[in-house]
Amino acid sequence: MLNLLLALGILPALLLLRRFYYSYIMPNFIERPVGGIPRPPLVADWIPFIGNGLRMTQGDGFWRDVIRQYGPVVRVRAMGEVRTFVTTPGQLISYVYKNSRNFSFLHFRRTLHSTIFGLQMSHAQSDAMTDKLFPQHHREMQPGSIADLIRKYADHLEDGMKRKVEQIGEEGIVIDLVEDMFDILYEASAKAFFSPSFPHASFKPTFMAFDEAFPLLYLAGLPKIARRSAEKIREDALRMIEEWWVDISFEDRKEIAPAMLGMVEVAEGEGWSLRDVASFFLQEIWALEANAPYAGIWTILELLRNPGILARVRTEITNVISTLSPPTLSTLLHRPQPGLPGLLPITNAVFQETLRFHVDTLSLRVVQEDCVVPPSLIPAGIGKETGLRLYRGDQVICATRVPMVDEEEWGPDAGKWDPERFMKGGAQGRAMHPFGGGVSMCEGRHFASAEILTFIAAFTYLFDADVLSDTIKPNPQRIGLGIQQPMGSAKEGESGSNPAIETVHGMGVWRMSVTQ
Numbered sequence: 019m020l021n022l023l024l025a026l027g028i029l030p031a032l033l034l035l036r037r038f039y040y041s042y043i044m045p046n047f048i049e050r051p052v053g054g055i056p057r058p059p060l061v062a063d064w065i066p067f068i069g070n071g072l073r074m075t076q077g078d079g080f081w082r083d084v085i086r087q088y089g090p091v092v093r094v095r096a097m098g099e100v101r102t103f104v105t106t107p108g109q110l111i112s113y114v115y116k117n118s119r120n121f122s123f124l125h126f127r128r129t130l131h132s133t134i135f136g137l138q139m140s141h142a143q144s145d146a147m148t149d150k151l152f153p154q155h156h157r158e159m160q161p162g163s164i165a166d167l168i169r170k171y172a173d174h175l176e177d178g179m180k181r182k183v184e185q186i187g188e189e190g191i192v193i194d195l196v197e198d199m200f201d202i203l204y205e206a207s208a209k210a211f212f213s214p215s216f217p218h219a220s221f222k223p224t225f226m227a228f229d230e231a232f233p234l235l236y237l238a239g240l241p242k243i244a245r246r247s248a249e250k251i252r253e254d255a256l257r258m259i260e261e262w263w264v265d266i267s268f269e270d271r272k273e274i275a276p277a278m279l280g281m282v283e284v285a286e287g288e289g290w291s292l293r294d295v296a297s298f299f300l301q302e303i304w305a306l307e308a309n310a311p312y313a314g315i316w317t318i319l320e321l322l323r324n325p326g327i328l329a330r331v332r333t334e335i336t337n338v339i340s341t342l343s344p345p346t347l348s349t350l351l352h353r354p355q356p357g358l359p360g361l362l363p364i365t366n367a368v369f370q371e372t373l374r375f376h377v378d379t380l381s382l383r384v385v386q387e388d389c390v391v392p393p394s395l396i397p398a399g400i401g402k403e404t405g406l407r408l409y410r411g412d413q414v415i416c417a418t419r420v421p422m423v424d425e426e427e428w429g430p431d432a433g434k435w436d437p438e439r440f441m442k443g444g445a446q447g448r449a450m451h452p453f454g455g456g457v458s459m460c461e462g463r464h465f466a467s468a469e470i471l472t473f474i475a476a477f478t479y480l481f482d483a484d485v486l487s488d489t490i491k492p493n494p495q496r497i498g499l500g501i502q503q504p505m506g507s508a509k510e511g512e513s514g515s516n517p518a519i520e521t522v523h524g525m526g527v528w529r530m531s532v533t534q
């Protein structure tokens with residue numbers, strides 16, 4: 019008993035001491051400012067190893083508190099690592115993106131291929147990656163190179179939508195919107211990138227499991243035992259890809275997206291293993307399916323929650339189609355990507371607002387030489403007068419969501435989805451980095467824009483949906499990986515006397531009907 023009481027007393031005392039050490043002794047004495055220029059302040063924490071890892075899952079509120087207390091550049095301990103976070107204003111993030119020589123992404127780009135997707139580490143570190151593989155992928159995803167990919171995607175999207183129209187019939191059906199829409203986007207994009215021979219349907223559960231395991235694989239510092247289950251899921255995914263790839267026909271191989279095929283050819287030219295080839299497929303599938311489908315789904319969800327805006331989008335789509343030759347949805351879906359935003363300004367405003375409101379990205383960089391973040395970029399808090407010192411080897415993270423929901427930047431309604439701001443030109447010059455920036459800027463952004471704009475057009479033109487139950491919100495556990503993922507809770511008793519809801523066990527339930 020005495021031992022228990024001692025333990026109960028000693029533990030809080032140790033935690034208090036720890037907090038005092040990190041919040042006061044370390045920053046003030048051990049890390050005394052060199053030349054009067056301090057390091058970014060360390061955000062206090064209580065829990066060993068985890069640090070602020072749990073508080074960070076509180077979302078936007080965490081960053082608001084931290085900025086108010088410490089300023090816009092801080093060091094945060096989370097899951098065993100201390101990293102420097104750059105938040106508001108947007109110019110601070112641009113400063114990091116623009117100085118790619120001193121804030122390097124290459125270290126992460128190489129190692130993530132290995133720690134997350136399973137490429138052999140020595141290959142990830144080889145010159146073939148920087149000299150051949152990265153540049154060719156970049157080239158093949160540029161607007162001038164993806165017209166054929168978009169055409170294939172539009173064909174498959176049309177097929178998927180047609181099948182949905184038939185399934186809904188004249189009666190209408192009750193569906194889980196997130197699940198149904200994900201399937202359409204996932205299938206159309208996977209077939210466009212990997213040819214219809216890719217076993218997209220049987221791969222989907224493994225993909226979903228891999229995507230869920232992604233944050234564990236990302237945390238390379240975790241003990242091996244904590245990563246084991248995630249590595250097992252990756253193993254399953256790689257094996258399935260290998261089984262498909264060894265038997266692919268010559269014709270189907272020719273149908274693979276050039277950006278993807280280029281990576282395979284580099285691996286084959288270097289004599290790398292089948293496992294390495296599969297790791298590139300896994301990386302591409304994840305890049306393709308972990309973000310864009312959810313951007314499409316959020317946009318539709320927000321439109322259904324805002325019927326006035328949905329009506330404007332529908333009118334725009336119908337009017338534009340009537341000017342095309344032939345005046346069909348198909349013609350619109352096959353329009354070249356660069357022209358789409360200009361052709362569909364309201365639909366594009368809706369998409370941009372979804373990007374602003376639903377993207378949560380953390381861009382990673384490593385400092386190459388000691389440097390000082392200039393005081394002119396630090397509007398408040400520690401470092402406002404002096405600037406802040408960063409050391410070679412420091413890991414810097416651009417928290418791009420923070421300025422995108424900042425009230426000083428976007429006004430008091432920054433926490434609300436409202437595409438009007440993009441229609442009135444109110445977004446001009448405001449901080450927006452939904453696709454990251456600088457050297458790590460999303461290479462799939464041109465394809466993703468076409469994919470999502472055409473999906474919104476097809477959905478709003480073809481379908482109507484009445485909300486029966488909507489508990490969907492962003493999953494707070496998933497931070498920093500791009501588009502927020504939707505989650506919901508089928509609350510006890512929510513179905514009430516509505517038997518339609520009981521038949522569908524999704525996050526949100528809609529009665530869908532066909533408009534055309």
Ligand code: HEM
Pocket residue numbers: 127302305306307309310313377379380381382452453454455457458459460461462463465466500501
């Ligand atoms: C709305 C959909 C999408 C969003 C919001 C998005 C967002 C992002 C972001 C924020 C990054 C940079 C991460 C960082 O700075 O560390 C990124 C990188 C990347 N994205 Fe996307 N992405 C989307 C769709 C796609 C699609 C459809 C592809 C197609 C394959 C793709 C391929 C890539 C690739 C290859 C990179 C890595 C670039 C590099 O390592 O330099 N993305 N994406």
